[in-house]
Amino acid sequence: MSAVSTYPLSQRVMRMEESATLRMTQLARNLKAQGHDVISLSIGEPDFDTPDHIKEAAKKALDEGYTKYTPVPGLMELRQAICTKFKRDNGLEFKPDQIVVSNGAKQTIANLCLALLDEGDEVIILAPYWVSYSAIVELAGGVPVLVKAGIEQDYKVSAEQVAEAMTDKTKMVIFSSPCNPTGSVFLRSELEAIADVLSKQENIFIVSDEIYEYINFTDQHTSIGTIPSVADRTITVNGFAKGFAMTGWRLGYMGGPAWIAEACTKIQGQVTSGANSFGQRAAAEALLGDMTPSTDMRNAFLTRRDLVIDLLNEIPGFKVNKPEGAFYIFPDISEYFGKSDGEVTINNADEFAEYILNTAYVAVVSGSAFGADNCFRLSYAASEDQLREAIRRIGEAVQKLK
Template sequence: MNEVRGITTEATTAAPTLSSRLSAVRPSPTIAITRLANELRRQGRDVIGLSQGEPDFDTPRHVKEAAKAAIDGGQTKYTDVDGTPELKRAIVQKFSTENGLSYDISQISVGTGGKQVLYNALCATLDEGDEVIIPAPYWVSYPDMVLLAGGKPVIVSCGEAEGFKLSAEALRRAITARTKWLVLNSPSNPTGAGYSAAELDALGRVLLDHPQVMVLTDDMYEHIRYDGWEFATIAAVEPRLFDRVLTCNGVSKAYAMTGWRIGYAGGPAWLIKAMATIQSQSTTNPSSVSQAAAIAALTGPLDFLAERNAVFQERRDLCLTAFNNTPGLSCRTPDGAFYLFPSCAGMIGRRRAGGRTIDTDVDFATFLLEEASVAVVPGSAFGLAPYFRISFATATERLSAACVRIAEACGRLA
């Protein structure tokens, strides 16, 4: 019993609760796997982590020097909510020079990493029940960001036979009166599959028939590509969609700046303004020092990219050969990014020592962590099974050792 101003009341027993929306959202599977691998390392295990998409290269020297100069110059105060005018001008120039896209700085948003930019856009536009088409395999965060924003993810399976890419016909079938966005990621995380200009043109022709559908294109891996594959982005391929496209990018992957947390986008001014409103009530501006570093990245030399891509391609080919020579595994060659998405269908139904059966790709990933001390992410986390994802953005000798461990472990399965 409680007394409030002389009034006796029954004590409340209701416990605080989380929002119902949160119950539909999963923690990031890639982060979860990385945490488990780190815990095993703390126990003394030599775990090779292939689960996290982070280049092992250092941030370019000229970028770090620009950050130091910003600190010494006193650039440590608040900036405009969604990016400094100087960084926005650098992004405008980047879009113009590299992608053939013409934006004004009022059409540019800068956030604390690409993930915040995507989330801001979804929060600013989705009402309960609005649908977002997401081709699978997908980056793990897309569906959950849609759910947090109140929308409904519409997953369209795009299997290996389709090159892990959305076809025009599949897009046409998925669109309804409630469709608000289509999400495109090229080159893709997790598969490395890239859309050609012709494939984007075919998707664009479908979208022209549905003026209510906007396109969120995630071009984060634009500069990491192989075998002469040419990058294209849909707003440039189909200019009539320009006012309906949010072209997202960032400095994390190509410039090895994951910890600096700078993502950006170009899009219609009304959307950019709404995204700034969302950001003003969450994080406010990205780090002022990181913004200064991003200017140096976007306006500085890119000669280091060719050398790094050559190393990535060497690592890609090493792992491809190993997996395709391991009975029960097979892997398609990616166009870009630094991931492989091998099939483990041939491992399903095999038995571990002790009699446990590998029934799913989650079982297989668990087996590799427990028996081979190699951390990978099961394909079901990306919406397609039975596969697993590895990142080859790690030291070549560690990749080679991981491939040997995986092959040996698979050979022990009955």
């Protein structure tokens, strides 16, 4: 927004970056409105509908009068269901007073940063990382410290890299597994090594974003909070958007030390208060009810992953790894930097993503938004026909770059 400086906006919002995923999604919508056949692979949203038994639970809740304010940290019914889920799926022991339900996992992370960070506190962010981590940290007064891993490391930061990044100002570490944007999944041995490093400094808190837990092709999801040396300093974040196709329901949650949960409740009470009542009833059904739709969705994503990897590997110059979770592929396309179609020269991932959108009418997201300047993110939360056509178009577009 070029005119933004003419208005009396705060420095806070002036410094804040626009969400790259939402920006590319809007650009794709604009082109579509102009009559172009745009395939959008930019947004992190399952293309499946919310399972029927979850929707029916919400309808029933409405009929039963669940239309009023809820307790700020969430309905007791849902917090108890979350405790059951944490024990059943993750081996984590929590009580309801250690759970806070929020309007999406994004708000959960914002609550945590506002509750734990003071001005100048450093936050180690394992990169590639979800676009909003750094913006939320900065909003809370923290200083993002990006620790990066490339495709040669399967995009997974090592314990040694974490140790090198730690200072006496380090207050928090944030990461996701399965990871957005890479789909990489940390093994237990890798998390144990990181935990061993972090355990040596008592004032560092770990925020483990596990929202893609149910889209894991290894069947070996590990929560770092189960590692004893850091258990009392780990906050496990999750939500309903990805594993249950409930993006529009805006429900996330955390489990952690009771004093941190109390602080997050205090912050949320002044910002939004409790999440919607009937949605929380449906969320409890999601956690305790039939998991078959989630399993079926995971299996469909696995089939698509393999299809997309095979198709991308046919494009010269693309370096593609094999992600073990989520629904993203994160190719390294640095071989195309410096090349041109005669009109447009590609110098970085931003220009590559814009070239693909304007030439092939396929929306992807530049890796620069995720702390990886050599890559772009492709979501395969789309039909197989759309994926085949999108990658065919991408292949044709890059053939023009010499």
